[in-house]
Amino acid sequence: MIKRLIKLSNAYGAAGDEKEIRDFIIKEIKNNVDSLKIDHLGSLIAFKKGTNDKIRVLLSAHMDEVALIVDKIDDNGLLGVSSVGGFLPKVIPAKKVLVGKDRLPGAVVLKSLHLMRPEEREMPVSIRGLNIDIGAKDKSSCNVSIGDYVYFATKARQQGNYLFGKAFDDRVGCAILCEILKEKKLPVSVYAHFCAQEEVGTRGGQTAVFNKERLKFNLNLEGTTANDRDFINDLSPTTEIGKGPAITIMDSNIITNTKILDWVQAIAKEKKIPYQFKRSVVGGTDAGPIYTSKEGLPALNIALPCRYIHSPVAIISIPDLNAMRDLALAVVVKAESFKIK
Amino acid sequence: MDLKEIILKLTNNHGVSGREENIKEIIRKIVEPISDKVWTDKLGNLFALKEGKSKDKKRFLISAHMDQIGMIVLKIEENGIIKFHSLGGINPLTLGGTPVIIHGKEKLYGVIGLRPPHIAREGEAGKIGNMKELYIDTGYTRKELKDKVQTGDIITYDFETEILFDKYPMGQAMDNRAGCLTLIAMLDRLQIIKNRHDVIAMFSVQEEVGLRGAKVGTYSVEADFGAALDVTFADPIADQRDTIKFNDPGFGLDKGPNFCPKLREQFVKIMDDESIPYQDCLAPYPGGTDAYMMQIINGGIPVLGIDIPLKYMHTPTEFVNLTQISNAARALAIASALIEFPCSEEVIK
């Protein structure tokens, strides 16, 4: 799984440009599923029949990552960008990037410190004020068009029990879904909805419930904020790495049903899988639109704590990742025992 | 079809979000003779169908919202001034000293009055401040207003549309009567061009207050693919980004995650073959047009975003360009004859 996650992290795929991720996942799972299709949004939907086909679980994880998009080409060949997904502008300057389909290398450039006026040094960074230089001499020779995506050129690496890399939000979810689908036989049927376009407003999640039958509940796998290195005094960080996957009780678009919360905690305790709660109520995931689609569907969001999420390099813990896989698999295996009433 | 005559008719009649009956009847009269079937739904969306000629036809939904931004009467105060609230995104800076019409039991003229410079307070010369502090003066007292105005009446700007240089209409509600005009002109072209697919033109309601018409309209039509026609920013005074050019003959074609690339590639090819000009319009996020809803409702459909460039959006003096409108109408009409349905891809059955 670690190898697969590293490959997924190194691949490029922002909202609307998920093809590389999708193709990789198709290659990984096509021999393990009963049907596989791509919908008009770009989401990939796999179905795997289980021993009991009367019960089907909707598994979801999103394929897209946060990235930049070219919105301006200057006569001198410099590029201007906007974001596709949420960034802090200050993580962007002076990074190596790859531009467009040909992945042209370039850099997000800042004027040399020496040339900055004192007041310029104090100014906050804004994405609009940044330029990307790909070494082109002018507009006509730069071979880039408006709408080309720009990715951080981060390569994932392992160090001890930790993984460094980009796009763990939400390639960890994708990697774990692949693991579940690769199980020989599952007791219940599963739909694995690899969602497109989460980072621009949970678009894949808004369509995930449709054209599927006999759904019992949704398990959404995500990456989430871990701010355990900078927390103040005795106030909780949102999550901490190394303490297991985080279960969402409430965020900006879901309040998790207490029945499903109790049920998943019982499973974790029985299997001795460590877990924690996400201790802030901000952010939203695909589970939100899924649980209010149609007549409503119980949904559960389990997320892997990632330090420095939505930046060029995030850090995760490998034991957390393994625990999250175990918990997700246990939830699927025990799906028949879940009762809403 | 005389585009100038129709745009005057479309913009000099009101149809504020949630109260579109007036403009709907006008559009209905125009489209009835050029469509096979016309109907409305519970929210007031107006649909016009032009039946497809091919056996393997699909349903192609093209939406343009017919509502405009406006204001609504909140309350009549003791002294006869009328408190109001915006319906849709109104910039308070456009309201100072503005003449308005209240569409109550009868048409009533008013002005959003401000203190004159002589007695203006320190520092308020360039400020409008909070819209809640503004009011409309009709000259009448509260007693005289009794049978004329009540809470909930609709208010629009008192501005008649002008056509500049014979091809640039300027006035209120160009957002999105320009889109409605495009849709009408497209239906007119389908009298000659044989459309392969069923074309359903949706004149949607309540776009300006949250894409509400498109939400239920898309659900009921059950289309296979679609396009949303709306306006986009072409202000010459915008910031450093490359905006759409107003004086270029090409309309805007959206590019971004919201818009199906397979559909877009085909559409671009059709336009290149037919030498119809267009401009790329970058949309990194799902925008605030009907396309947003069409893409996700009930599982969603692939959509195109067609943009009519417009200057000075959400003011009473919006500009559009009839050449661009005419080109957009032509492109959509030809597309409905040629385009292939980009079905979802089955990797394994």
Added chain:
Amino acid sequence: MEKKYLKIFKEFGPSGDEENISNYLKELMKSFADKCYNDVLGNLICVKKSNSKNARNIMLAAHMDQIGFIVTHIDKKGYLRFHSVGGHYPYNQVTQRVIFKNGIKGMICYDNEECLPKLKIDNLYVDIGAKNKEAAEKHIKIGDRFVWDTEPFEQFGNLCSMALDDRIGCLILILLAERLKAAKHNIYYVFTVQEEVGVRGAKTSAFAIEPDLGIALDVTGSDDAPGNQTKCSVSCAMGKGTGIKIMDSGIIVPKQIVDWEISLAEKHKIPYQREVLTGGATDSFAIHLTKKGILASTLSVPTRHVHSSSEICSIADVEATVKLLKVICESEKLPV
């Protein structure tokens, strides 16, 4: 007001944890309905079928959830940090007494005086008097919800309580169910969940019921408190009748429905006011936009100090709302 009605305002039920209030309302409703059940999200749906031949389906929605708080952290000394569930004003919370589902009580305090001018929820904590973290954790878990702890009372013909938004709507439905003997239509009394966090319960229940007409019962603002003179944000005032909604940020009520409701109110001499609210939405927002579109509206009870621990409304307005609603349900013909 009878004790059993006042209890509606006291039952525990912040968004997402509506079990207690749902059980109590079910108790009150069961003798007036053919069937009562909870759906996946927890909405309580009570159905009363009509014998009339031309019966249509009317969905009446009042949300039973109340705004509340959720524990996000328990510190070493046993103090609780929390976040709001639904829309809260931080300054309304200072020194409020609060209660948990299991009966544990506490009080909301602020960090220090410096934070007061720009008070945020993060600056507040709950003191339950626990000795330390371990002692607190015996009773409270992260994710537990709590609400204000105030007593409802009647005075000068008005009702003052927390959670009038929207237990007053629930009370209206109960009163209607008690009085409605011969409805011409099938009535779905829906006590919705999670309205305060984004009108979620009404969305899924309307999808399942797909009624011909949907009416939400909820509170609206009242334009008669001091400080409201120049900044007008609602057209209604307390004590002047039921509010017939024309518009809020969630719905523009179709003209034929507004006109019909007004004609009924005038015919039966029920006091009413035309309501335009400039901020806020109710369950009718979700009902109206369900599937192919459903005709919907809201009847409102003008209320002062909405989203505070002591909201005030006029009992006469509640009566007027019940009357109008009854007339609506007894109308042979609906404008749909």
